[in-house]
Structures are given as C-alpha cells and as structure tokens.
Amino acid sequence: MSSNQPVSRRTALATAGALGFAGAMYAQAGPALAAGSTGALIGAADKTDLHIMSFNIRLDRTGTLPGQADYWPERIAALQAVLELEKPTVVGVQEALFHQLSAVEGAFPEHYGMIGFGRDGGSAGEYSAIFYDARRLSVSAWDQFWLSDSPDLIGSATWGNTVTRIVTWGRFTDLSTGKDLILANTHFDHDSENARILSARAIVDLMATFSPQLPTVVTGDFNAQAEASSAYDALVGTGVFRDTWTSAAEQLTPAYGTFPNYKDPVLGGSRIDWILATPGITVRQAAINTFTLDGRYPSDHAPIQALVRLP
Numbered sequence: 001m002s003s004n005q006p007v008s009r010r011t012a013l014a015t016a017g018a019l020g021f022a023g024a025m026y027a028q029a030g031p032a033l034a035a036g037s038t039g040a041l042i043g044a045a046d047k048t049d050l051h052i053m054s055f056n057i058r059l060d061r062t063g064t065l066p067g068q069a070d071y072w073p074e075r076i077a078a079l080q081a082v083l084e085l086e087k088p089t090v091v092g093v094q095e096a097l098f099h100q101l102s103a104v105e106g107a108f109p110e111h112y113g114m115i116g117f118g119r120d121g122g123s124a125g126e127y128s129a130i131f132y133d134a135r136r137l138s139v140s141a142w143d144q145f146w147l148s149d150s151p152d153l154i155g156s157a158t159w160g161n162t163v164t165r166i167v168t169w170g171r172f173t174d175l176s177t178g179k180d181l182i183l184a185n186t187h188f189d190h191d192s193e194n195a196r197i198l199s200a201r202a203i204v205d206l207m208a209t210f211s212p213q214l215p216t217v218v219t220g221d222f223n224a225q226a227e228a229s230s231a232y233d234a235l236v237g238t239g240v241f242r243d244t245w246t247s248a249a250e251q252l253t254p255a256y257g258t259f260p261n262y263k264d265p266v267l268g269g270s271r272i273d274w275i276l277a278t279p280g281i282t283v284r285q286a287a288i289n290t291f292t293l294d295g296r297y298p299s300d301h302a303p304i305q306a307l308v309r310l311p
Contacts, residue, residue, distance in 0.1 A: 041287040044087040047176040053088035054219035056301035059095040069262035079298035082291040083107035092185030092219030098123040115142040116168040121154040142170035160192035186220040200234035218276040226271040241276035244306035248286035265290040280311035
C-alpha cells in the first residue's frame with residue numbers, strides 16, 4: 001500500500017486484525033546468539049518493576065555492502081545479543097521493516113507479543129512496534145495513528161514532513177501487580193520542526209482520551225535534542241511527562257549521545273532518543289547502552305533503557 005494512497009485505517013485494522021508472530025514474520029534471522037547472563041546494565045526486571053527499552057534498530061537500507069557498519073545481515077547478531085542480555089519487559093522499536101521484525105522476535109522467548117503495523121499500511125513501511133513480555137503484560141486494546149491532520153488516514157503527512165510518521169499505543173495490565181498502564185512508541189520527523197511540535201501535542205492529546213488517566217510510558221526517536229527543543233518542551237517542559245534519564249534515581253552510564261552513528265559514544269552528545277513517563281511513575285534506573293559484539297554496533301542509535309515502577 002503506497003503512502004500516496006491513504007485509506008481509512010479503521011478498515012485496514014478490521015481486515016488485518018492484530019499482527020501475530022506465527023504468520024507475520026519472515027524466517028530471516030537464525031537462532032539468537034547466546035549473550036550470557038552477566039554484564040547486563042539492567043537485566044530482567046523483578047515482579048514490581050518494568051524494564052523499558054527504546055531502540056531505533058536502523059532500517060535495512062538498500063545498497064549497503066558486506067563489511068559496512070550499516071549492513072543489516074551483519075548487525076543481526078549484535079542486536080539479538082543485546083536484547084537477550086538485557087531482557088527488557090518492553091521494547092519500542094523504530095525504523096523496523098517487516099522482514100527485520102523476525103530478528104527482534106528471534107532474541108525473545110515465544111511468550112513475547114507485538115503490536116503495530118507498518119506506517120504505509122499493513123506490512124508496508126517502517127514500524128514503530130511495541131514488543132512486550134506477555135507473561136508480565138496483557139494487552140486489552142491497541143491502535144495506531146498517523147501524525148497529521150488526518151490521523152485516521154494511512155500514509156497521511158500534513159505538517160511539513162515528507163516522511164510518514166506514526167504513533168503505536170496499547171493499554172496493558174501488569175499481571176504481577178494488577179495495575180493498568182499505557183505504552184506508546186513513536187518516531188518523530190527528522191526534518192520539520194513544525195511536525196515535531198505538532199507530533200508532541202498529538203501525544204499529549206492522546207493522554208486526554210483515557211479516563212481515568214493511566215500511568216503512561218512513551219518510547220521514541222524524537223529527532224530533537226532533550227532539554228533543548230520545542231518538542232521536549234511540549235512533552236516534558238509542560239509537566240505532562242518526565243524524562244526518565246534526568247529523573248532516574250540512578251544513571252547507570254555516562255550521558256552519551258544516543259546517535260553515535262556506528263562510532264564510539266560521545267559524552268554529552270545529542271540525546272534524541274527518550275523514554276518519557278508520567279509523574280507518579282518511579283524511575284529507579286536509566287541507561288544509554290553502547291553495547292558492541294566483536295566490535296559491531298547493532299544500530300546507528302544506542303538503545304536506551306529505564307527501570308520503572310508504577311504508582
């Protein structure tokens with residue numbers, strides 16, 4: 001489905017149904033690499049906490065060659081290794097193409113689920129999917145909308161961005177504590193400041209649709225500098241959300257930039273990937289993960305992590 005031919009997502013969702021692993025993934029990736037049980041920054045959460053990760057895994061770009069840092073087949077092992085090592089409860093991924101989802105799935109046991117569609121409809125285009133540990137979280141509702149003046153239209157983009165942008169969200173119940181929460185995942189536009197501001201407002205508006213208000217965690221590549229951008233001000237400066245990095249009781253890593261672009265991490269670099277949480281959620285730990293496997297970075301972005309506890 002082309003982004004130049006937007007159609008109602010309600011029809012598409014009703015036809016396609018929720019995307020499950022069994023028939024939805026290509027069998028591209030082999031068995032996940034065993035990363036071992038030591039060395040995790042956060043690791044598996046206990047029954048009272050949730051381990052949240054945001055990870056722009058970098059799309060499989062046509063034209064890359066073996067040996068290049070961006071070559072997807074040679075990044076899969078590193079990506080799977082860091083996911084296996086950290087064992088997050090939730091991962092919001094950005095830039096994932098349909099055939100790349102199987103590599104993420106391959107790092108997790110069978111009890112993990114996923115919500116999300118491609119941004120061009122069905123399996124087409126990049127996903128902002130949410131993977132979750134179904135032993136811990138049960139999803140009761142989910143949806144996806146487009147960051148535009150026509151949020152129900154697949155492929156719509158009206159805010160100055162030429163690239164389609166989306167938000168995927170779900171309402172979950174923590175099976176350990178019985179508490180409900182909202183998880184949302186997004187990827188803001190890289191070029192249009194106006195689009196980023198209006199996208200931030202759209203997420204704030206999403207919050208207002210839930211009654212009663214629920215604890216909410218938003219993961220994403222916001223393509224905007226934390227603590228120094230209008231999008232950040234709209235989300236964090238207004239007090240609607242807190243930045244888990246700045247509000248964490250413990251920062252487990254230095255304050256690296258989150259877009260090292262396959263280079264060594266830069267202390268004090270731009271932090272454009274964020275995990276946001278509504279006030280009341282306790283942020284116990286936060287990390288910017290610079291994992292490599294045999295010198296190979298899994299992505300041009302560093303995965304970021306937060307250990308949180310619901311109120």
